[in-house]
Amino acid sequence: EVSVIPVLSRKKRNLLGLVVVMHDITKLKKLEHMRKDFVANVSHELRTPITSIKGFAETLLDGAKNDPESLDMFLNIMLDESNRIQSLVQDLLDLSKIEQNDEIPKEPISLTEIAEHSINTVSTVATKKDIELVNKIDQNVVSLGDKDKMTQVMINLLSNAISYSPRSSQIILTVKDVGDGQIISVQDNGIGISEDEQKRIFERFYRVDKARSRDSGGTGLGLSITKHIIEAHNGQIKVESEVGQGSHFIVKLFNE
Numbered sequence: 001e002v003s004v005i006p007v008l009s010r011k012k013r014n015l016l017g018l019v020v021v022m023h024d025i026t027k028l029k030k031l032e033h034m035r036k037d038f039v040a041n042v043s044h045e046l047r048t049p050i051t052s053i054k055g056f057a058e059t060l061l062d063g064a065k066n067d068p069e070s071l072d073m074f075l076n077i078m079l080d081e082s083n084r085i086q087s088l089v090q091d092l093l094d095l096s097k098i099e100q101n102d103e104i105p106k107e108p109i110s111l112t113e114i115a116e117h118s119i120n121t122v123s124t125v126a127t128k129k130d131i132e133l134v135n136k137i138d139q140n141v142v143s144l145g146d147k148d149k150m151t152q153v154m155i156n157l158l159s160n161a162i163s164y165s166p167r168s169s170q171i172i173l174t175v176k177d178v179g180d181g182q183i184i185s186v187q188d189n190g191i192g193i194s195e196d197e198q199k200r201i202f203e204r205f206y207r208v209d210k211a212r213s214r215d216s217g218g219t220g221l222g223l224s225i226t227k228h229i230i231e232a233h234n235g236q237i238k239v240e241s242e243v244g245q246g247s248h249f250i251v252k253l254f255n256e
């Protein structure tokens with residue numbers, strides 16, 4: 001946006017020149033665009049399961065409820081779709097809380113304990129796919145941070161690794177102290193992520209394969225939440241990956 005302001009001489013009101021002011025609104029425009037995209041995405045993500053629940057409820061009321069097999073199947077779909085809405089709302093709440101309050105109250109936390117707890121939490125899902133969770137967690141690795149949020153980071157990364165890995169593969173969780181900070185890393189032998197997509201996966205709602213992500217219960221918000229949490233902890237997250245070979249997510253937390 002450009003404004004042109006005339007400069008006049010005091011007495012004769014002659015035009016001495018023009019001052020051209022250029023406002024940089026590209027940043028504002030970009031933010032506004034992102035906000036609109038976000039609202040559109042949220043609406044779409046909510047509308048899909050709601051439409052499905054409504055459809056199945058109507059079909060049941062129209063008579064399908066009299067067939068026990070349909071009744072059971074439709075109710076199960078409705079339950080799955082309700083769970084999807086619940087996870088989406090939970091993720092949105094988490095995201096908005098983190099964004100509002102960028103400073104996370106920090107206290108000494110044991111990354112070793114958090115990692116062990118996180119492995120236990122995801123172990124049943126891993127076992128269902130016959131995936132081995134390899135524990136490379138060093139003892140007594142301590143950092144400053146928020147225990148619940150760091151647990152969420154580890155569970156997000158492990159759950160993704162499980163979702164995007166084939167049956168009977170391996171996932172390695174490493175936690176170690178590296179002198180100037182701590183490293184948490186999750187390495188899988190799954191489908192991998194292309195270089196172009198690696199740049200985008202931390203964006204809200206970005207998924208490489210929407211259908212696959214939905215099938216595994218994903219909302220497309222997990223990595224965005226993870227990145228926010230890590231940055232609020234004065235840390236960094238990066239991914240190294242090759243399509244068909246696997247992915248390696250590496251978090252580094254820095255000592256104050």
Ligand code: ADP
Nearest residue numbers: 160161164201207208213218219220221222223
């Ligand atoms: P989702 O809920 O879809 O898993 P995330 O924000 O956690 O959302 O991840 C965004 C996208 O990044 C996923 O949809 C998937 O395409 C890709 N992704 C994340 N983790 C992995 C992984 N370990 N291997 C391959 N792709 C992954």
